[in-house]
Amino acid sequence: MSIAALTQVYDETRRLAIAGSSLAGGDFRLKKLIPPLKKAGAKAPVMGKVADAIDRLVECPAKDSAQALLELSTLVNAILYTQGETGADGKMGAIPTSDMEMLATTTSARVIKPLIEALTTTGSGRLEIIRDAQQRGAFQDLRLVNPALEALDDVYGEIGDFVADEVLPLFGKAIYPELKAKFDPKGRGGHVRRLRLMHRLDPQATRPLVEEVLETGSKEMKVAALPCLGDSKEHLPHLLDQAGSRNKEVRAAALKAIATRKDSEAVDTLIKALSGADLEIAAGPASRNPSPKMAKFLVEDAARQLDELVEIKTKAKQKKPLARFYSFLMCFAERTDKKTVDLLADFFERRDELAAIKGDISGEDVNRRVASSLILTGSKPAMKKIADVHETLDPSLLDCALMAAIETQKPKEVYDRFSPYLRVKASPKKKRSDPALQKQEAIRDLLITTAYRFDYDYWGRDYDYAHALARLGHKAKLDPRWLDIAIETDDLELVETLARPKHKATNDFLSKKFEAKLKGKDVDYELGRLLDTMIQTEHPRLVEHFLDGLKKIGSPRRQYFYHPYWFARLIPQLPKKAAPKIEEMLPSMPEKVIDALAPCVDELKTKE
Amino acid sequence: MIEIDQSYVDAAAPNAAAIKNGRGLVLKGKFVKLHQSEDETLLFGECKGSGKSNYQTSCDFVRPDSPVFRCSCPSRQFPCKHCLGLMYAFVDGKKFTTAAVPEDVASKREKVEKRVEKKKADAEKPRKVNKAALKKKVQAQLDGLDLLEKLTGDLVRMGMGNTSAKTARQIEEQAKQLGNAYLPGAQAALHNYTKLFLNEEGRFDADLAATQREAIYSEALDQLTRLHSLLKQGRAYLSKRFEDPELQPDTESSIAAWLGHAWQLRELRDAGLVENDVELVQLAFNSYDDVARREYVDVGIWMNVNTGRVVLTQTFRPYKAAKYIKSEDSFFQVALVKELCVYPGDVNPRVRWEQMSPRPIDKKDFGRIRKHGKSDFAAVIKEVKTHLKAPLADKRPVYVLNYARMGCVGEEYVIEDGKKNRLVLTETGMAEEPRSCHLLGMLPKPLHSGQTLVARFHHDLDTRQLRIKPLSIVTDSAIVRLTL
Numbered sequence A: 001m002s003i004a005a006l007t008q009v010y011d012e013t014r015r016l017a018i019a020g021s022s023l024a025g026g027d028f029r030l031k032k033l034i035p036p037l038k039k040a041g042a043k044a045p046v047m048g049k050v051a052d053a054i055d056r057l058v059e060c061p062a063k064d065s066a067q068a069l070l071e072l073s074t075l076v077n078a079i080l081y082t083q084g085e086t087g088a089d090g091k092m093g094a095i096p097t098s099d100m101e102m103l104a105t106t107t108s109a110r111v112i113k114p115l116i117e118a119l120t121t122t123g124s125g126r127l128e129i130i131r132d133a134q135q136r137g138a139f140q141d142l143r144l145v146n147p148a149l150e151a152l153d154d155v156y157g158e159i160g161d162f163v164a165d166e167v168l169p170l171f172g173k174a175i176y177p178e179l180k181a182k183f184d185p186k187g188r189g190g191h192v193r194r195l196r197l198m199h200r201l202d203p204q205a206t207r208p209l210v211e212e213v214l215e216t217g218s219k220e221m222k223v224a225a226l227p228c229l230g231d232s233k234e235h236l237p238h239l240l241d242q243a244g245s246r247n248k249e250v251r252a253a254a255l256k257a258i259a260t261r262k263d264s265e266a267v268d269t270l271i272k273a274l275s276g277a278d279l280e281i282a283a284g285p286a287s288r289n290p291s292p293k294m295a296k297f298l299v300e301d302a303a304r305q306l307d308e309l310v311e312i313k314t315k316a317k318q319k320k321p322l323a324r325f326y327s328f329l330m331c332f333a334e335r336t337d338k339k340t341v342d343l344l345a346d347f348f349e350r351r352d353e354l355a356a357i358k359g360d361i362s363g364e365d366v367n368r369r370v371a372s373s374l375i376l377t378g379s380k381p382a383m384k385k386i387a388d389v390h391e392t393l394d395p396s397l398l399d400c401a402l403m404a405a406i407e408t409q410k411p412k413e414v415y416d417r418f419s420p421y422l423r424v425k426a427s428p429k430k431k432r433s434d435p436a437l438q439k440q441e442a443i444r445d446l447l448i449t450t451a452y453r454f455d456y457d458y459w460g461r462d463y464d465y466a467h468a469l470a471r472l473g474h475k476a477k478l479d480p481r482w483l484d485i486a487i488e489t490d491d492l493e494l495v496e497t498l499a500r501p502k503h504k505a506t507n508d509f510l511s512k513k514f515e516a517k518l519k520g521k522d523v524d525y526e527l528g529r530l531l532d533t534m535i536q537t538e539h540p541r542l543v544e545h546f547l548d549g550l551k552k553i554g555s556p557r558r559q560y561f562y563h564p565y566w567f568a569r570l571i572p573q574l575p576k577k578a579a580p581k582i583e584e585m586l587p588s589m590p591e592k593v594i595d596a597l598a599p600c601v602d603e604l605k606t607k608e
Numbered sequence B: 001m002i003e004i005d006q007s008y009v010d011a012a013a014p015n016a017a018a019i020k021n022g023r024g025l026v027l028k029g030k031f032v033k034l035h036q037s038e039d040e041t042l043l044f045g046e047c048k049g050s051g052k053s054n055y056q057t058s059c060d061f062v063r064p065d066s067p068v069f070r071c072s073c074p075s076r077q078f079p080c081k082h083c084l085g086l087m088y089a090f091v092d093g094k095k096f097t098t099a100a101v102p103e104d105v106a107s108k109r110e111k112v113e114k115r116v117e118k119k120k121a122d123a124e125k126p127r128k129v130n131k132a133a134l135k136k137k138v139q140a141q142l143d144g145l146d147l148l149e150k151l152t153g154d155l156v157r158m159g160m161g162n163t164s165a166k167t168a169r170q171i172e173e174q175a176k177q178l179g180n181a182y183l184p185g186a187q188a189a190l191h192n193y194t195k196l197f198l199n200e201e202g203r204f205d206a207d208l209a210a211t212q213r214e215a216i217y218s219e220a221l222d223q224l225t226r227l228h229s230l231l232k233q234g235r236a237y238l239s240k241r242f243e244d245p246e247l248q249p250d251t252e253s254s255i256a257a258w259l260g261h262a263w264q265l266r267e268l269r270d271a272g273l274v275e276n277d278v279e280l281v282q283l284a285f286n287s288y289d290d291v292a293r294r295e296y297v298d299v300g301i302w303m304n305v306n307t308g309r310v311v312l313t314q315t316f317r318p319y320k321a322a323k324y325i326k327s328e329d330s331f332f333q334v335a336l337v338k339e340l341c342v343y344p345g346d347v348n349p350r351v352r353w354e355q356m357s358p359r360p361i362d363k364k365d366f367g368r369i370r371k372h373g374k375s376d377f378a379a380v381i382k383e384v385k386t387h388l389k390a391p392l393a394d395k396r397p398v399y400v401l402n403y404a405r406m407g408c409v410g411e412e413y414v415i416e417d418g419k420k421n422r423l424v425l426t427e428t429g430m431a432e433e434p435r436s437c438h439l440l441g442m443l444p445k446p447l448h449s450g451q452t453l454v455a456r457f458h459h460d461l462d463t464r465q466l467r468i469k470p471l472s473i474v475t476d477s478a479i480v481r482l483t484l
Helices: A003-019 A028-041 A045-059 A062-081 A109-120 A126-135 A142-153 A157-182 A190-201 A203-216 A219-229 A233-243 A248-258 A264-275 A279-288 A292-311 A315-332 A338-349 A351-355 A363-377 A380-388 A395-408 A411-423 A435-451 A463-472 A481-488 A492-498 A504-519 A525-536 A542-554 A563-568 A578-588 A591-605 B006-012 B016-027 B081-091 B103-124 B131-158 B165-180 B184-197 B210-243 B255-259 B265-270 B319-324 B363-372 B377-389 B437-442
Strands: B031-036 B042-047 B055-060 B068-071 B274-290 B295-304 B309-318 B334-342 B351-353 B356-359 B398-409 B412-416 B422-425 B449-460 B465-474 B479-481
Touching (some): A003 A028, A028 A045, A109 A126, A109 A142, A109 B274, A190 A203, A190 A219, A219 A248, A248 A264, A264 A292, A279 A315, A292 A315, A292 A338, A315 A363, A338 A351, A338 A363, A338 A380, A363 A395, A395 A411, A435 A492, A481 A492, A492 A504, A525 A563, A542 A563, B016 B081, B031 B081, B042 B081, B055 B081, B055 B103, B184 B210, B184 B255, B265 B334, B274 B363, B309 B319, B363 B465, B377 B422, B398 B465, B437 B465
Antiparallel strands (some): B334 B351, B334 B356, B398 B449
16 A cells, blocks of 8 residues: 555645645645556555545635545544554663652542642642642652652742652652753752752762752852762862852852861861851851861961950950950851860959940950850850859849850759749839849740740741750750749749649649739730640640630620631540530630631540 | 531531531521421521521431532532531530421422432423423534534645644633533534643733644644534434434433433433443542533542443533532442443443442452453454544553563553563653652562553654553552542
8 A cells, every 4th residue: 555645645635725625625635646646556556545635625616625534534544543553663771760669659649630630730738738749758759750850940949849859859860860850950940949959869870960060050050069079089179179169159159068078178268268258158167177287276366366356455446356356156056076165164263354345246246156155065064153153243144154054053953043033022113124033034035945845937047046955955854843932933934834744732722813814894905815725734624624715705795817717726636525615615606706716626536 | 316427517518618617507506596307307497697587407318328408508519618517516406496397498398209219200291392492502512513614624724834822712611602502512612622722821912932832733723623523413313313302312422411411311212321339449539620611520440340341420510610510529439339320332331320339349359450450452452543533533542451571662651461462651741640650660670560550542643652550550459540
């Protein structure tokens, strides 16, 4: 069969269908095909039929041309459908396989489809779907690999980050070729995520790409590439090169990447940065640098700076060097060597000299940083020294003293030494400036922070102070009598933080406070917190109080949308027996309250 | 005794919001009365709504396999949140007092019984045809075909190159008349042509760019020839019915469905298109948006493991009613169907059933599927080509193929049978299902030889290649789904 002639006919019919069949009359290109087809028709009659159909088309009047063209096209299509090529010539090789473990493919379409849509389309509410699926383990499915890869470029950056950090690493090295194929070193957003991910999956193979982007990549790409270079000597020139970049973000990334190197070029670069305008971005890396040269420089330079600082007589001239010294102290945030401890201990001794300097950044601030850094070194003798001099300390340093005491002394001792600060009675006249009261506040604040049951937000605190706090952790051992004194001084907030189960005095105190708040005209924010505390203390009257509180927010007096939520989030933590009682109350409550509470009641009911 | 649990009620709900709202009614105490009948077959009660009078809600389990949900509320969702709420209340162990079956329910029950009996009696009775009405309908259909012929003729004379956004929209307007002429199938076929001229946003607002146009012409011409064949075959079929109104819808070909005939199970039964005691295993699933039909379509691809035939279930959810119709989901068990109704038509006929019970799938079932797979590709290819030749045939038939090897030739994925016949795997032209070829490299090595592939055939008109898209791989212990 003359397939070539047939495909020619097909092309001509297609052309005429595009141009319009009314032009088919007398079409010479089609006419030309009639004789060879007729000839072929002798062997294969169907060719003869095609020739006849062409004949009819080119001869018919314009008004019938559509029918004739479609007749011809139907015939040709039908034949061509039987002539489809199927095979593939050549040697068959194995499919390059990845190391991906076979992942389940039995997730139902109702889960998979919305997830694929969330990953590959735009619109709101998608991150929730993706996060939810990740938590339920729904991503353990082959079919989601590609949609997840596509999501790297999502217009909503948070989705891209989430997928890069939490989802794609699940699939392992197998996705590497796909990542590489789409990678653009000059790109941003998704491409930066690709580079980070490729480095995470296979640092060795990614090395050439990293080098490439350091040469030609975008700013974002360079920042991402620098940490990927690692410790090998051959890459040091790249890093040093980028440390001189015109862009601050790139410089910061380069300094961070050379932080732990002992090579003299690296150390010199860091020292140079510390001495110039890049102090802020170099201090962190310098504090992690292990070279003796750096340690020597830091100790000597800091001592020199302080000596020079106290020599300056005019306040205005002190301002700048003080600010610089304050920043420079960050170089000791992660150092624990003896020289650092000695230096900081010396600075701590000179606290009165420093305290005299006032300003936006004051000597007091410097003292706090010194004390915090000293605690961070973990040196027991140094900490003991801070704790021992607590009586002589300014209120702004007292919390550091308590912190040091908790780290080095027995809970009983700490209590005996520091609890008297809490018993101070305020003199109503000079509330703010009373140092005794300021000291009380400092102790309270630290106790609340350390014993805080919830995730404490360190935001807004000094970096090193926050780290010193974090070092102490939430589980600092405190003497049980702190709770007694909190009740005695009627300090609700402190009771709430220190409360522990099966402590009768606490439970009575909480009940008393709760009942008092309940009597108030409006719903008090404290009600929710009190109930929360009662859950922690396994309060015997918890359910009773909860229902009373619920009654209060259900009453039609002034309501805010957030009231029900305070209560709703507590419901799953209540004992199971509370569920029927809450359900019983629900019908009498406003609809909005029920809508907020209903899912939580369900959760409580299904609690194990 | 009514045996339902929470998951039963959840499954009965048409969507997640209905579940939440139904539960909400119970928690809010909206049910003012909760009763059950003495014989414990009926739950009924009253539910407070926004209006003055309460809704009368009942769930009737007198026939547990086909419960009846009734409610006096105006909701179009079925079952409505009140019926769901009533069942949740029951499942939650709320107190249902025994009471006499309400009069209206009793009368409705009677009516149902009568209806069932009548249905049975009707099924035995020969069906009377209102010949005059049928004739009128067929005449309207024939007139509709004349209109379709005119539209198609205009399109072809004008040329596809001159089809602009404006003309496409005009044709869509005129195509509405085909719906009035009882030709929804023909209308959809015409939409299938015009939808090719939609721009990227799915609108007729702007004309397509030249490059985009070039890509669709082959497909558009195929659609036109299809319309032409539909006209020809449709007219022949309808003329015959016009002459002889007693004539039953054609069961040999799919022409009746093409013209838009909605087959009723009874008709299928009458025509003997029924198989008994069938076991079905779902091989793949797909859910897509059919722009031409203005419907969402859920398609299940199943194998009748008794015979090895690959069949399809289709659930159509028109845009307008999508909220009220339950969407289908993939199915991982074996469906035991007492009576399977098979639609007339293609390689993969559509099937439907009224009642089905599931059972867990086991190794033997996978073995049976694999046994039914075709091991001689040459024979399959011949069969597919013969099938594709017919203008109104399903152009994307699904086959189950046993391959000896799966590998690469150049950039392409290929499967090979024992006689070294090859088939090339591709995604092109089959965008409705999620992409699947790229997954082959991620599969473990043992899946690259001696397994069974569920594949969809597609003939590309431009490249003139007949290729397949992999949907699932059946091993002796699992069905590895590559799409949905």
